[in-house]
Amino acid sequence: MISKLQQRVLALTMSATFSALALAHEGSVPEGIPELDHVFVIMMENHNAQQIINNPDAPFINRMLASRSVSYATNYFGIGHPSSTNYLETVGGSNFGVRSDNAPDFHNHTCETNLRSGTVNADLALPAPLGVTAKSEAVCPIAGVGQDAETPAIDSWNEVTPGSFNFLADIDGVKSIPAAQGIDGKTIADQLVANQGSWKSYQEALPLAGADGVVYSNGTVTDATIATLPNVATLPATPGSYVKAYAAKHNPFVYFKSVQDASKPGLSLANTVAFDGPNGLYADLATGNVPTYSFIAPSQCNDMHGRGNGDSFCAFDPVSTGTQVGLNPGLIAQGDVTVQKIVQSIKASPSWREGRNAIVVMWDENDYSGVAALDKNGLYPTKTPFNNNVLVMVETNYRTSPRVISNTYYNHFSLLKSIEGGLGLPCLNHACDKDVTTMSEFFAK
Numbered sequence: 383m384i385s386k387l388q389q390r391v392l393a394l395t396m397s398a399t400f401s402a403l404a405l406a407h408e409g410s411v412p413e414g415i416p417e418l419d420h421v422f423v424i425m426m427e428n429h430n431a432q433q434i435i436n437n438p439d440a441p442f443i444n445r446m447l448a449s450r451s452v453s454y455a456t457n458y459f460g461i462g463h464p465s466s467t468n469y470l471e472t473v474g475g476s477n478f479g480v481r482s483d484n485a486p487d488f489h490n491h492t493c494e495t496n497l498r499s500g501t502v503n504a505d506l507a508l509p510a511p512l513g514v515t516a517k518s519e520a521v522c523p524i525a526g527v528g529q530d531a532e533t534p535a536i537d538s539w540n541e542v543t544p545g546s547f548n549f550l551a552d553i554d555g556v557k558s559i560p561a562a563q564g565i566d567g568k569t570i571a572d573q574l575v576a577n578q579g580s581w582k583s584y585q586e587a588l589p590l591a592g593a594d595g596v597v598y599s600n601g602t603v604t605d606a607t608i609a610t611l612p613n614v615a616t617l618p619a620t621p622g623s624y625v626k627a628y629a630a631k632h633n634p635f636v637y638f639k640s641v642q643d644a645s646k647p648g649l650s651l652a653n654t655v656a657f658d659g660p661n662g663l664y665a666d667l668a669t670g671n672v673p674t675y676s677f678i679a680p681s682q683c684n685d686m687h688g689r690g691n692g693d694s695f696c697a698f699d700p701v702s703t704g705t706q707v708g709l710n711p712g713l714i715a716q717g718d719v720t721v722q723k724i725v726q727s728i729k730a731s732p733s734w735r736e737g738r739n740a741i742v743v744m745w746d747e748n749d750y751s752g753v754a755a756l757d758k759n760g761l762y763p764t765k766t767p768f769n770n771n772v773l774v775m776v777e778t779n780y781r782t783s784p785r786v787i788s789n790t791y792y793n794h795f796s797l798l799k800s801i802e803g804g805l806g807l808p809c810l811n812h813a814c815d816k817d818v819t820t821m822s823e824f825f826a827k
Contacts, residue, residue, distance in 0.1 A: 407527055407564050407565070407566035407810075407811070408566065408573075408808040408809065408810055408814070409808055409809040409810075409813075409814035410808055410809070411802070411803060411806055411807065411808050411809075412799050412800065412802055412803030412809050412813075412820050413803060413820070414803065414820050414822035415800050415801075415803035415804040415820055415821075415822055415825045416738060416780070416804060416825060416826070416827055417738060417804060417806070418737075418738050418739065418740055418801070418804035418805055418825070419674070419736065419737030419738050419739055420672055420673075420674060420675075420676070420733055420734075420737065420739040420740075421674070421675050421676065421739070421740050421742065421801050421804065421805065422672075422676045422678060422728050422739070422740070422741045422742065423472075423675070423676065423677050423678060423742045423744065423801075424678045424680075424721065424724055424725070424741070424742065424743045424744070425469070425472070425632065425677070425678065425679050425685070425744060425745075425746055426680070426685050426686050426717060426721070426743065426744065426745045426746070427465065427632075427682070427685040427686050427687035427717075427745065427746055427747075428465075428686060428687050428688075428745070428746070428747060428748070428749050428750075429686055429709075429714075429745055429748065429749055429772075429773075430704060430745070430748035430749060430751075430769075430770070430771050430772055430773075431456065431458075431745075431771050431772055431773040432704065432705065432706070432771075433704070433705065433706050433709060433749065434714075434745070434773050435447060435773065437706055437709075437714060439709075439711040439714040439715045439718065440714050440715070440717070440718040441718065442718050442719070442721060442722040442725075443718050443721055443743070443775075446721075446725070446743070446775055446777070447775065449777075449785075450784075450785055451777055451781065451785060452775050452776070452777045452785060453775070453776050453777070453785040453786045453787065453788070453823070453824045454773065454774060454775040454776070454787060454788075455773070455774045455788050455790070455792055455821070455824070456787060456788065456789050457771070457788070457789045457790060457791050457792065458771065458772060458773070458774045458791075458792045458793065458796075459553050459554055459769070459770050459771055459772065459791075459792070459793045459794075460553070460745070460746055460747035460748065460770040460772050460793070460794060461477070461533055461552065461553060461559070461770070461793060461794050461795070462477065462481060462533045462537065462552040462553070462747075462770075463481075463537060463540075463541045463550050463552065463747055463750065463770075464481075464482065464483045464505070464541045464631075464747070465483055465631050465632060465687075465746050465747065466480060466482060466483045466484075466631040466632075466634070466637075467480055467481050467482075468746040468747050468794060469631070469632060469633075469634035469746060470569075470634050470637065471794045471795065471798075471812070472634070472744075472746070472794045472797065472798060473569040473570050473571070473634050473635065473677065473798065474568065474569040474570070474634070474638075474798075474810065474811060475795055475798050475799075475809070475810040475811030475812045475813040475814070476530045476562070476565045476811040476812055477530050477531050477533065478495075478496060478497055478524045478530050478565065478567060478637075479495070479496025479497055479499075479500070479501065479502055479503055479528075479529070479530050479531045480496060480502075480503045480521055480524075480531070480637070481502055481503065481504050481505075481531050481533075481540050481541070482503050482504050482505045482518065482521075482540070482541070483505070483629075483631040484503055484505070484518065484519065484520055484521050485520050485521065485597040485630055485631075486520065486521050486523065486597075486630055486636050486637045486642070487519075487520035487521055487522050487523065488523075488594065488595045488636075488642055489523070489642055489643070490520075490522060490523060491523075493522035493523075494522060495522045495523070495524060495525055495526055495528065495567065496521070496522065496524075496528075496530075496531070497524065497525075497526055497527065497528030497529060497530065497565055497567050498526055498528045499515075499528075500515065500528065500529045500561075501515045501516060501517055502514060502515065502516040502517075502531040502540075503516070503517060503518070503519065503521050503531075504516040504517070504518055504539075504540045504541075505518055505540055505541045506518045506539075506540065507539065507540060507541060507542045507543060507544070508538070508539040508540075508542065508544070509539060510539055510540070511538075511539055514532075516540070521637055523637065523638060523639035523642050523643075524567045524568075524637050524638045524639060525567045525568075525638065525639035525640065526567050527564060527565065527566055527567065528563070528565060528567075529561050529562065529563050529565065530561055530562055530565045530811075531561055532558070532559065532560050532561040533552050533553065533558060533559040534552060534558050535551070535552060535553070535555055535556055535557060535558040536549050536550070536551060536552070536555065537549065537550040537551075537552055538550075547750050547751075549752075550750060550752060551752035551769045551770060552770060553769070553770055553793065554769045554770065554771070555752060555769045555770075559812065562811075562812065565811050566810065566811060567638065567639070568638065568640060568810070569634065569635060569638060569810075570675060570798065570801065570802065570805075570807065570810065571635055571638075571640075571641065571649060571653070571675070572638075572640055572649065573802070573807045573808070573810065574674055574675055574805065574807070575646050575647075575648045575649045576646075577805075577806065577807060579673075579674040579675065579805060579807075580648060580673035580674045580675070581648075581653060581673050581674060581675040581676070581677070582653050582654070582655060582666070582672075582673045582675075582676055582677070583633055583634075583635050583636075583653060583654040583655075583677045583679070584655060584656070584657060584662065584663040584676060584677065584678045584679065585628055585632070585633050585654055585655070585656060585657075585679050586601075586627065586628065586656065586657045586679065586680045586681040586684060587599055587600060587601040587627035587628040587656070587657075587681040588601070588628050588654065588655065588656040588657075589601060589602065589603070589604050589607075589628070590656075590659075591604075592651060592652070592654065592655075593630070593633060593636050593651050593654040594642075594651045596628070596630065597629070597630045598626035598627075598628060598629055598630070599626070599627065599628040600624045600625050600626065600627045600628070601627060601628065601656070601681075602624075603624055605622075605626075608621065608622060608624060609621065609622075619691075623691055625682075625683065625689050625691055625692050625696065626682060626689060627681035627682055627683055627689075628681060628682075629682055632679045632682070632685070633654060633679060634677075635653070635654065635677070636651065636654060641653070657680075663676075663678060663724075663727075664727055667727045667728060667730070667731040667733070668731065669732070670731055670732030670733040670736070671733075672731065672733045674805060675801070675805065678724060680717070680720045680724070682696075683695070683696035683716065684716055684717060684720040685717060685720070686713055686714060686716075686717035686745075688710065688713050694710075694712045695710075695712035695713060695715065695716045696712075696713065696716070697710050697712070697713065698710065698713075699713065699749065702749040702750055702751050703751055704748065704749065704751035704752065721743060725741060725743070725777075728741055734779055735779070738778065738779065738780045739778065739779045739780075740776060740777070740778045740779075740804070740825060741775075741776070741777045741778075742774065742775070742776050742797065742801075743773075743774070743775045744772065744773070744774040744775070744797070745772040745773055745774075746772070747770055747772065748769070748770050748771065748772060752769055752770070774792070774797065776821070776824040776825065778825060780827055781826065781827060782827060783826050783827065786823045786824065786826075788821075788823055788824070790819075790823070792819070792821055793818075795812045795813045795815065795818045796813075796818055796819060796820065796821050797821060798810065798813045799813035799814075799818055799819075799820050800820045800821040800822070800824070800825060803820055804825060
């Protein structure tokens with residue numbers, strides 16, 4: 383009898399959707415990761431590892447860190463800024479030419495993708511560097527094959543605020559990733575569907591109508607529907623000032639043409655569901671009817687991101703210095719309780735007791751502290767006091783070896799590569815880069 387992993391590899395080899403042509407932009411199945419049945423990825427926001435570890439306002443997370451069953455990384459990095467690029471890199475191994483939080487251009491069938499044009503989709507806080515073509519616009523549905531955007535060591539023009547964050551450290555402030563050709567415009571969701579797997583993107587505060595066309599929502603109204611309320615003029619707050627709890631920028635799958643157009647059964651916007659409801663996160667966990675891969679994004683009040691018009695437990699951090707000084711304790715506490723609720727619900731699910739499963743709790747990027755200005759000689763500093771180092775924790779239901787606290791260098795591409803290996807999928811895009819290693823010590827038996 384062959385194992386489930388062998389069955390997956392055999393299906394991968396025989397499937398017409400994974401022909402030699404399709405595999406040209408993917409590599410081999412990564413080795414060193416045990417076969418996994420379910421993976422739960424919980425994405426938190428905008429805090430570096432130093433701000434979470436030993437933070438008294440995050441007691442549950444720190445109990446996880448102290449647990450003998452939870453391994454964590456002390457030298458793990460987000461790739462760049464802002465949020466959206468890190469989400470894309472976590473699920474697709476590339477920024478796909480997107481270095482902004484701009485909204486998806488839903489169902490636009492005539493626009494030219496950033497992969498095809500080589501143009502960077504950016505926020506353009508400052509003019510783009512010489513030789514870089516950039517535009518700030520809605521993101522053309524990602525598809526096809528082409529060139530992604532460079533991740534420079536220091537970002538001095540995009541997603542920066544003059545006078546506040548004049549320069550931002552990508553990755554560790556030293557490493558950079560050049561623009562690459564042959565980037566395939568798809569994600570782990572496309573790979574799973576082609577390999578008879580399943581996936582869902584669980585998004586807190588998603589409206590009842592679903593994710594199609596929605597950029598922001600508080601779970602009731604969206605950016606598209608708030609103005610249609612009969613008595614919108616009588617709202618006690620300025621119309622449009624609702625708390626933008628759900629954000630498309632934290633739902634990377636909605637940026638892809640294959641998902642927007644429902645190109646295959648099991649690959650559509652219907653795979654994005656709320657936390658609540660009959661097909662939501664907590665209902666699926668209660669029944670044990672969970673997909674192979676679960677991407678779980680709490681709302682911007684519950685993922686430690688914060689909102690400017692939120693209450694005291696949702697307000698932005700007053701100060702961002704890369705330390706615990708100046709953080710909003712309510713925002714940290716609310717995120718901690720949210721992680722507790724999700725993790726405990728996963729562990730109470732019948733699905734956790736069946737097969738080999740893993741929970742990953744991670745942060746997308748740091749709080750933007752790092753490179754604040756040029757040094758006294760007018761040069762970029764070669765080392766930064768704080769960089770894009772973020773916390774990642776992994777817990778499995780099968781580990782018998784001692785947990786690890788690892789100082790090995792990893793980044794979002796390492797995590798994608800590791801999950802792909804555990805699910806019998808080929809590495810995708812930058813997850814195939816020679817310097818990207820699997821996090822095998824975290825998933826060891």
